[in-house]
Amino acid sequence: MTKLGRCSYFVLMLSREPKRRFPPPWRVEVTQHGYLVKDSNGVTLASVYCRDDLQHWSFGQGHLTSDEARRIAGTIARIPELLNKNPAFTERGPVVQHRRYWKPTHPYHVALEDFFARERYDDISECCRFNDVPFDATGEVFEQEGKRWCTYHFIRQFDAIRFWDKFNGRWMLGDEFIYPERPKHLIVMKSVRGKGAV
Numbered sequence: 001m002t003k004l005g006r007c008s009y010f011v012l013m014l015s016r017e018p019k020r021r022f023p024p025p026w027r028v029e030v031t032q033h034g035y036l037v038k039d040s041n042g043v044t045l046a047s048v049y050c051r052d053d054l055q056h057w058s059f060g061q062g063h064l065t066s067d068e069a070r071r072i073a074g075t076i077a078r079i080p081e082l083l084n085k086n087p088a089f090t091e092r093g094p095v096v097q098h099r100r101y102w103k104p105t106h107p108y109h110v111a112l113e114d115f116f117a118r119e120r121y122d123d124i125s126e127c128c129r130f131n132d133v134p135f136d137a138t139g140e141v142f143e144q145e146g147k148r149w150c151t152y153h154f155i156r157q158f159d160a161i162r163f164w165d166k167f168n169g170r171w172m173l174g175d176e177f178i179y180p181e182r183p184k185h186l187i188v189m190k191s192v193r194g195k196g197a198v
Contacts (some may be wrong), residue, residue, distance in 0.1 A: 003180040024080035024185040028073045029080040034066075035073035040185075047071045071132060078158065078187060089157055089180050092172050106153035108160035114141060114148040116167070123192070124167060131189040133159045144170075144177065162189050 022039040029036045034049040050069035064072070091107035102109075117124065128135035140151040151172065154160035163169060166189040170177040 026080060027186055028077050034064075034069050035135070037073050037076045046073065046076050048076070074132065075108050080185070089161055089171060089183075090173050090178065091157075092153075092174065101138040101151065101153075103153065106136070106155055108154040108157050109138070109151050110150050110154070110160055110164045110167075110169040111144070111149040111172055111177070112167055114150045117150055127166070127189060127192050128163070130192050131162070133163055133189060135163075142175075161186065165189075167186040 006050050022041075022045060024040060024047065026037055026039050026170075029038060031047075034047065036044050037046040037048070048069040048156060049064065050066045051063040054064050089108075092102060092109040112124075125135050134154060136152060136154070138151045138153050142149055142151075149170065152163065154163065160171075161183065164171055165182060165186060171180055172178075
């Protein structure tokens with residue numbers, strides 16, 4: 001067999017090998033030296049190292065802090081959800097009655113019950129900050145289902161879905177609520193210690 005023949009045979013054999021899958025949800029685990037990102041089977045996909053003890057030295061600036069490493073590992077763990085577009089979660093789009101509350105840059109809207117949002121505002125804000133999810137009210141307040149609601153808007157669908165899921169919100173399409181199914185393997189927002197469900 002010629003060199004070219006051997007090479008093409010080897011490439012053919014490689015292409016027939018089954019590709020490994022890394023099923024979601026991906027999770028972040030804390031280690032002694034940083035964070036590991038693992039798939040649902042426990043396969044390590046990424047290691048993010050940090051050194052807080054070196055930060056006060058000039059040469060320590062080349063190392064991540066634990067907070068930076070946590071946020072980077074969390075972002076890596078979100079990759080499956082960022083790539084998975086669920087068609088049931090629809091952009092709100094401009095509407096006639098509340099056009100002033102709609103921005104093309106923030107097409108995803110979630111409504112929270114006004115009383116709940118006011119009572120737990122600081123806790124919700126802290127939880128969103130902890131999970132790197134924006135907490136941005138539009139200022140829109142309206143009556144629906146016999147209750148008073150306020151809306152929050154998002155640039156990314158993934159952030160909006162996690163917010164909707166965590167705080168039992170209502171997904172908005174125009175002026176109406178829709179009730180999509182919760183996505184499988186959704187990476188839920190983590191609660192802040194000592195804050196109970198929030």
